[in-house]
Amino acid sequence: MITVLQILVVLLFIVILIVVVFKPRKNASYHLPDHYKDLLQDYVNFYTSLNEEDQKHFHQRLEKFYAAVKITGVNAEVEDLDRVLIGAAAIIPVFYIKDWEYVHLKEVLVYPGNFNVDFDQAGNNRSVLGMVGTGALQNVMILSKWELRQNFISPGSTRNTAIHEFAHLVDKMDGTFDGVPEILLTRKYIPQWNFLMTDLIEKIARGETDIDLYATTNQVECFAVICEYYFMQQQQFNIQYPEIGRMLQQVFRVPANDHN
Numbered sequence: 001m002i003t004v005l006q007i008l009v010v011l012l013f014i015v016i017l018i019v020v021v022f023k024p025r026k027n028a029s030y031h032l033p034d035h036y037k038d039l040l041q042d043y044v045n046f047y048t049s050l051n052e053e054d055q056k057h058f059h060q061r062l063e064k065f066y067a068a069v070k071i072t073g074v075n076a077e078v079e080d081l082d083r084v085l086i087g088a089a090a091i092i093p094v095f096y097i098k099d100w101e102y103v104h105l106k107e108v109l110v111y112p113g114n115f116n117v118d119f120d121q122a123g124n125n126r127s128v129l130g131m132v133g134t135g136a137l138q139n140v141m142i143l144s145k146w147e148l149r150q151n152f153i154s155p156g157s158t159r160n161t162a163i164h165e166f167a168h169l170v171d172k173m174d175g176t177f178d179g180v181p182e183i184l185l186t187r188k189y190i191p192q193w194n195f196l197m198t199d200l201i202e203k204i205a206r207g208e209t210d211i212d213l214y215a216t217t218n219q220v221e222c223f224a225v226i227c228e229y230y231f232m233q234q235q236q237f238n239i240q241y242p243e244i245g246r247m248l249q250q251v252f253r254v255p256a257n258d259h260n
């Protein structure tokens with residue numbers, strides 16, 4: 001026999017279910033400005049080199065990124081250009097990977113300039129230009145507005161701190177932060193990948209390459225630094241480092257003859 005208490009418990013359960021299912025979801029407040037295509041055309045070479053259909057796809061990916069990730073200025077005004085460049089830096093590495101989402105990233109904080117490792121904006125050691133958070137800040141990325149703009153605006157730049165930080169997130173996606181993008185690299189290629197990275201780090205250290213010395217820090221940084229170069233100057237990278245270029249093409253599913 002059903003008691004009043006049982007009926008009440010069932011009703012309560014239904015109410016909780018309704019509240020959970022129909023809870024209003026927080027949505028990102030940012031929508032692309034009317035002139036965003038001009039901004040992409042003017043500052044993002046990767047976008048300019050895409051055909052019309054791929055450019056439309058790029059726009060959709062941007063919308064999806066803004067719906068998932070909040071961009072907040074910390075003592076810095078975040079303008080449309082900054083939002084468009086951050087979105088572009090997020091999409092560029094994973095553009096050819098269908099359905100990719102930076103699942104752990106919730107917010108990008110934009111600082112006006114460099115900051116130190118404790119996220120202070122003032123002080124002597126203001127050397128950090130970008131960072132993906134760890135521990136309590138693991139859903140956060142921090143970028144310098146000045147650096148973000150400089151990297152996209154400078155013609156011929158092989159550096160891009162924002163792309164660097166998103167490459168770290170790609171590396172972290174498999175659960176290990178080791179400079180080996182296992183989630184995207186077929187297992188059988190991992191030994192070859194490790195060999196190429198070790199060899200490259202030695203060459204960079206000997207000054208035999210045009211790759212930023214920061215890549216010699218370790219394999220994690222090497223992966224992020226070569227991603228910057230690869231996505232900023234793909235043709236040049238493929239000529240200089242053909243074997244690694246072919247690996248990165250596989251990792252990021254870049255179609256053959258695209259950007260090269």
Ligand SMILES: [Zn+2]
Pocket residue numbers: 164168220221224
């Ligand atoms: Zn790094």
